Amino acid sequence: MTAMLLQGLSAFPITPADAEGRVDQAGLGRLLQRLVTARVDSIGLLGSTGSYPYLSRAERRGAIEQAVALAGDIPVLAGIGALRTDEAVALARDAFAAGARAGLLAPVSYTPLLDDEVFSHFQAVAAASDLPLVIYDNPGTTHFSFSPALVGRLSQLPKVVAVKGLAPAADAVAAHLATLKAGVPDDFSVGVSGDWNAAEALLAGAAAWYSVAGGLFPEPCLAITRAAKEGRAAEARQADDRLQPLWAVFRRHTSLRCVYAAADILGLADKAPPRPILPLQGEARKDVAAALQAAGLSYATASGCRPG
Template sequence: MRFQGLSAFPITPADAQGRVDTAALARLLRRLVAAGVDSVGLLGSTGTYAYLDRAERRRTVEAAAAELRGAVPLLVSIGALRTDDAVRLGQDARAAGADAVLLAPVSYTPLTEDEVFAHVQAVAAGAGLPVVLYNNPSTTHFTFSPGLIARLSRVPGVAAVKNPAPDADAVAAELAALRAGAAPGFSIGHSGDWKATEALLAGSEAWYSVVGGLFPEPAMRILRAVRAGDAAEARRLHRSLQPLWDLFIAHSSLRVMYAAANLLGLTDAQPPRPILPLAGTAREQVAAVIGALALR
């Protein structure tokens, strides 16, 4: 698996008991394959991995691998509170057909850098798949420092990092600092859709995208403009999606993507409780933006 381009992160449709609707998941995945995404990010934060038990996670990976049939590489999140659980989830993902794993340092007790280093090292050794570091401080309350990323980039099996995209005026310096410390060949990519275009233009290798998980076509258009060296067109396309970025910031991208998938008739699944679906004015806003932007 090459950690570059658009990695699209769909929701994981499931019922109120946490049973995944694999038929609805297949519908979402077919959209991604048709759009030509570079990889699928399964069971990420948008895929609500933390709300699914081990058996459902494995069943989800098996269903996705069967649908994709190797056409698109499959990156699977294996975050867990315990290191041994994360190792087992990584082994499950490998057995079920994943190509790489995404590892967030999930914890109730705040972790030190040495603890995260040992955690990642153990998972990389035990999972048997390339590991992408998931730097998601807003959720995990742990931030991978540039020094820790540099150390981990030299651990066998650790291949890439998924970083939250900084502001446009900071992204070039961040990339330069990370590349100066990281091992050769280590991929540096970004999430945070409303900032990702500037990260790509500055040289980020991968866009780990929520919007790409449901609306891959507009995301791919931005990526193609970046690859063609047309910064003006990439920025124009990015600005055209500003109403959607505003909804993400106001309501969270997860809630917006569930509402959008419902409105498009792709699934009637709701976010896992205690997360509540968007209703009333917020849902109407999502419908209005989908219509105005002609998103399908």
């Protein structure tokens, strides 16, 4: 049941907000509507791309309520990470009460954390509500890396049902997934982020793709996901190839900064990322516009498809 929840394409939208951190509900609504129209497998609200640590508890709860109301039967996963354990506990309860179907729990750190500290943190959050938890492994932002042994240990907690880790390159992904899967129960979902390596990860057996691009361009990312999950490798790779211009610009300017620029270029959401992060300007913004053009993504239709 829960494992089924964490399969396929999980689309991670930005959370547009004003300079004071108040969520732009109209902009967020437009982004969510594209995901609902395209029928993504789940919505990954308030992920790193959704800049969750920059938003207040009240804004985070409001965004989850809005997404759940719009999403219908599409499950909403919500980022519940926080620097303090008691804050993460409160956010887990909020997310559960607001109708999220799982919590994305990243071990946000300032003082570098030890394995036992992260384990206790997950234990406390798991005990706080009935929300299933996804281990959110993103060392580039949290500065904590989960070993396969720690993932295995956490997977013994009944509420911890999945891991979202960075996909390695194609030549390493099969071994990586095998190592992780060897340490967890059969119904535990091992999924990946890192858009440019996701197609190969899905082909190698990753259960889910937690996708930045999918949060803005659900259709082409669903095409990759469905082809890969159904074993049509050539088709999946072709669909992935069409997005290479996007992957190139993500690598160059970071995916978060690119999707903010892209959402603005497409007229979907014009808010800047939370400061100190600055919006892409000048040549960098032109790079994003050119990548959208090259990948055939310059259409601001509800689904992200080329207009009929």
